[in-house]
Amino acid sequence: MVNYCVYQDRCHAEVEQKMKEFLLIDEAREEIILYLLKENFLNEERFTRSYIRGKFYIKHWGKNKIRMNLKQKQISEKMITICLDEIDEDDYRKTIARIYDDYISRQKGLQEYQKKSKTIKYLMSRGFEYEFILDTIENYK
Template sequence: MFQPKKQTPLTKGEAYLKAASFCAYQERCRQEVREKLYTYELPDQEIEEILEKLETEKFLNEERFAKAFAGGKFRLKKWGRLKIRQELKMRGIPEAYIRKAGEEIKDEEYIEVLYHLLEKKKNADRLKSTIEDKQKLLRFALSKGYEQDLIWEGINNLFTAK
């Protein structure tokens, strides 16, 4: 019966090179890199040393990660600020960086994207001006992470505009 070879543990230097390559491929947060380093079965002290070195050498930067994450999720997945904030918190990003990342999304573009999402959903589902249909739109936009007051404003504009 075939048995795979047991992988030999990586040295600290080898782990650093792999982690640097991991960070260079795309922006990463400290938590993601830490989890990757744990898979190399390194002692906690070495993991922390590698993380510090990656930050010193600018491979790892949580502010840069937060801004890239927020911009990407907003532009590509059309996520709202609340969902982006929640995801960044779950990744252990400091509050100051989360705030800066939220500021990267311009208010006019944010409202425009929300209204476009609402209009697209209304047309796709052939929704009318009933309370049930408006609630369906509300639930949809809330699940995307948009603020309730902005959603209601958008829904009201959508059904009053001709």
């Protein structure tokens, strides 16, 4: 389990799931979790911050999509809110603007309102907030 946690940051749910594959008794699982926590191989805040940075700066996901995926990994809302400061506000706005510009320029043969509508839907599917998208559109004109 140490090697599993060393390879990349893991959350509790991932470690628990991996241990279920080994069919360990409950006491052994608890001992392993305690050891991983004590030796700092398992750190929920470090995992959350790393996950947020990766999904935003590499995959260009918005905060909503990141939040939803972290909730699926059983990370608490409080932890998510604390760690979302990993995303710089200027970088966030620049990313929305860049994706907006790229996507809308690829829309051919559509009316202006159709391009705008499709682009808004696309950005929302990427997890960006509607208010930020509208703000980006206003600044884009």
